[in-house]
Amino acid sequence: MSTSAPIPRTVCLLRLSAIGDTCHVVPLLRSLQAAWPDTRFTWVIGKTEAKLMRLIPGVELIEYDKRSGYIGLLALRKRLRQRRFDVLLDLQHSIRASAVSLCIRADRRIGFDRARARELQWLVTNERIPARRNEHVLDSFLGFADALGVHARVNDWSLPLPAEAIARARELLPGNQFTLVISPCASHPLRNWSAERYAQVADHAARYQGMRVLLCGGRSPREREMADAILANSYTGPIDLVGKDTLPELLAVLARATVLLSPDSGPVHMATLVNTPVIGLYAATRVARSGPYRSQRWCVDAYAEAARQFLGKTPQQLQWTQKIEQPGVMDLISVDQVVDQLNRLVVAATIGRAA
Numbered sequence: 001m002s003t004s005a006p007i008p009r010t011v012c013l014l015r016l017s018a019i020g021d022t023c024h025v026v027p028l029l030r031s032l033q034a035a036w037p038d039t040r041f042t043w044v045i046g047k048t049e050a051k052l053m054r055l056i057p058g059v060e061l062i063e064y065d066k067r068s069g070y071i072g073l074l075a076l077r078k079r080l081r082q083r084r085f086d087v088l089l090d091l092q093h094s095i096r097a098s099a100v101s102l103c104i105r106a107d108r109r110i111g112f113d114r115a116r117a118r119e120l121q122w123l124v125t126n127e128r129i130p131a132r133r134n135e136h137v138l139d140s141f142l143g144f145a146d147a148l149g150v151h152a153r154v155n156d157w158s159l160p161l162p163a164e165a166i167a168r169a170r171e172l173l174p175g176n177q178f179t180l181v182i183s184p185c186a187s188h189p190l191r192n193w194s195a196e197r198y199a200q201v202a203d204h205a206a207r208y209q210g211m212r213v214l215l216c217g218g219r220s221p222r223e224r225e226m227a228d229a230i231l232a233n234s235y236t237g238p239i240d241l242v243g244k245d246t247l248p249e250l251l252a253v254l255a256r257a258t259v260l261l262s263p264d265s266g267p268v269h270m271a272t273l274v275n276t277p278v279i280g281l282y283a284a285t286r287v288a289r290s291g292p293y294r295s296q297r298w299c300v301d302a303y304a305e306a307a308r309q310f311l312g313k314t315p316q317q318l319q320w321t322q323k324i325e326q327p328g329v330m331d332l333i334s335v336d337q338v339v340d341q342l343n344r345l346v347v348a349a350t351i352g353r354a355a
Helices: 019-035 047-053 069-080 095-101 137-147 163-172 195-208 221-233 247-256 266-273 303-311 335-354
Strands: 010-014 040-046 059-064 085-090 106-111 179-182 212-215 259-263 278-282
Touching (some): 010 019, 010 095, 019 040, 019 047, 019 137, 019 266, 040 047, 047 059, 047 247, 069 095, 085 095, 179 195, 179 247, 195 212, 195 335, 247 266, 259 335, 278 335
Parallel strands (some): 010 040, 040 059, 179 212, 179 259, 259 278
């Protein structure tokens, strides 16, 4: 769409999951809202992700249960059968998302360029965004704004937080003490660091930096097991919030924190939304593709070493989306590397607070 083309009255975004990728949609959505204040936006989204994204004002969320299969598709089609959108932004290249997109009627169905329109997405769209290579996921989504002629970017990506979430965060983290939040689990276990190493960093932060340390995570048995192992190996006793908060409450906690420590996971990108620095642990995945967008300089990046040791290749020889999710890959990241980044970040935060 050129800048002289008519502004669409209705736009539907399709991105079902996961938490991190829906966070990457926010800069796109905010930029479109700023450019087109009278346009009505609808977002077809997963049920879990909607718990966070319902905080965005001015957007209709239509929840789709990814476990519902054919019955869920029929229900979605029935719900939308009387509606037609001016534009559909198909932001997810998966077989499931392609099936869901067929339930959404739209005049313009915009997807990724042919090289990135995997999982049959190219069959269910009639327009493509500009072809680009080796982009961060967030930048790839902003390519949809460029395709629509919207080039101005909104830099404030924060979500309005409920008063009860803010109050809960203040209760957990009173005052202005520097705080390290550790979110130790990714959705893929082979991206996780060891509990013993997390515990060593937590003890360093508490003993030598005077930081308050908090563990966060979901309600799965795997996350509970990881948290218990960290607590068992720690001498300083981090605050245990694992399985005890909601997504809006976690976002409010991250907004009050000094820094988040985490592997490639959803909370990494939630922290980015509220402009909290992230020490990301990356060996199984590329920082430049899926790392915290505003904190890549703070990450510990062992992807190149992982490519050499586990695949016998350089990163340049691998596909941009290649993951190296193999046993032992995260052991390439040492405690000393993480502590060094934490020390540097605390110095920067101290200077920033004094300025």
